[in-house]
Amino acid sequence: MIANFPDMIAGSLNLSEPWYVEGAEFSPEKKEVHIYVNVREGAEFACPSCGGATVRNGYEPTERVWRHGDCLFYPSFVHCKRPRVRCPHCGTKQISAPFERKNSRFTLLFEGYAMLILADMPRAKAAEILRCNEKSLSAILSYWVNEAVSRQDLKGLVRLAVDETSRLRGHDYVTVFVDADRRRVIDVEQGREKSVISTFAEKLEKHGGSKEAVCAVTSDMSKSYLPGIAENFPNALSVIDKFHVKQILTNALDMVRKEEQKSSEAKQALFQGRRLFMIPRGRMSEQQVAKLDSLSKRYPKTGKAYSIVAALDDFYACYTVEEARNAFDSLYSWMRRCR
Numbered sequence: 001m002i003a004n005f006p007d008m009i010a011g012s013l014n015l016s017e018p019w020y021v022e023g024a025e026f027s028p029e030k031k032e033v034h035i036y037v038n039v040r041e042g043a044e045f046a047c048p049s050c051g052g053a054t055v056r057n058g059y060e061p062t063e064r065v066w067r068h069g070d071c072l073f074y075p076s077f078v079h080c081k082r083p084r085v086r087c088p089h090c091g092t093k094q095i096s097a098p099f100e101r102k103n104s105r106f107t108l109l110f111e112g113y114a115m116l117i118l119a120d121m122p123r124a125k126a127a128e129i130l131r132c133n134e135k136s137l138s139a140i141l142s143y144w145v146n147e148a149v150s151r152q153d154l155k156g157l158v159r160l161a162v163d164e165t166s167r168l169r170g171h172d173y174v175t176v177f178v179d180a181d182r183r184r185v186i187d188v189e190q191g192r193e194k195s196v197i198s199t200f201a202e203k204l205e206k207h208g209g210s211k212e213a214v215c216a217v218t219s220d221m222s223k224s225y226l227p228g229i230a231e232n233f234p235n236a237l238s239v240i241d242k243f244h245v246k247q248i249l250t251n252a253l254d255m256v257r258k259e260e261q262k263s264s265e266a267k268q269a270l271f272q273g274r275r276l277f278m279i280p281r282g283r284m285s286e287q288q289v290a291k292l293d294s295l296s297k298r299y300p301k302t303g304k305a306y307s308i309v310a311a312l313d314d315f316y317a318c319y320t321v322e323e324a325r326n327a328f329d330s331l332y333s334w335m336r337r338c339r
């Protein structure tokens with residue numbers, strides 16, 4: 001038997017005098033652990049509203065139960081009738097237990113563990129592991145996320161990245177805001193209209209940041225983001241996200257490939273090799289490079305379009321402004337000649 005088992009339980013519940021563990025039992029039928037918490041007779045509490053002196057006024061009428069962290073893999077529950085006090089200024093007040101968050105049926109330890117699990121897996125899986133329902137987990141998740149977001153310090157935000165993504169695999173779009181230096185998501189707004197940029201800009205100011213301090217904003221080429229960025233971040237350089245630039249070029253490459261495929265006699269070879277043209281050269285195996293080179297010779301238009309996409313990758317790989325400028329100029333004039 002663990003000699004200081006009650007201390008261990010009390011520690012997990014953040015209990016200190018006058019709170020104490022009155023007892024604990026294992027229910028073999030339900031396969032659950034039940035822990036009973038109480039406060040010392042005659043213990044005094046300050047008024048939870050005004051902090052002034054109070055007199056004890058018994059307990060709440062019905063016992064409350066909270067789900068606690070598992071004990072040896074058995075689900076554990078904490079039972080307590082919390083004390084009440086009477087304040088001369090505020091009337092009768094309920095004292096909160098040290099292990100609870102207001103309006104939650106879970107202890108703080110359980111919620112902390114649930115948040116750790118939720119960081120690594122979908123809600124349904126987490127609910128299965130934690131043996132609780134998904135709805136409760138959603139409530140825990142939104143409470144702590146909102147709590148963290150409301151305390152967020154956005155002072156020092158200088159480089160911002162904005163992008164849209166769809167929610168729940170549908171056409172329900174959200175806009176994600178990322179601190180590009182700290183590589184952290186700092187806000188998510190419903191929709192992808194111009195107004196989401198001003199909504200974020202207001203939040204930024206409320207959380208210690210400054211619109212004027214933002215020196216660069218990365219986004220796609222959307223007609224809603226770009227004017228929103230120009231209006232709200234007067235000192236920011238508008239940067240087009242390289243993945244969106246690359247996407248335009250790869251879409252064009254695909255069009256060239258389809259066109260050449262149509263007019264070619266050996267349609268099948270090009271069609272079969274179509275995915276090869278989507279792989280950056282640096283990530284290809286020797287075999288893939290050889291196959292691509294032979295396809296490029298056979299289908300020169302697609303081959304040339306592929307080389308242009310590859311040149312864009314080289315441009316983005318440049319280390320100095322000078323180097324990048326030269327790479328861009330030659331890429332640009334090459335593309336113009338190819339029209």
Ligand SMILES: [Zn+2]
Pocket residue numbers: 047048049050051052087088089090091
């Ligand atoms: Zn009071």
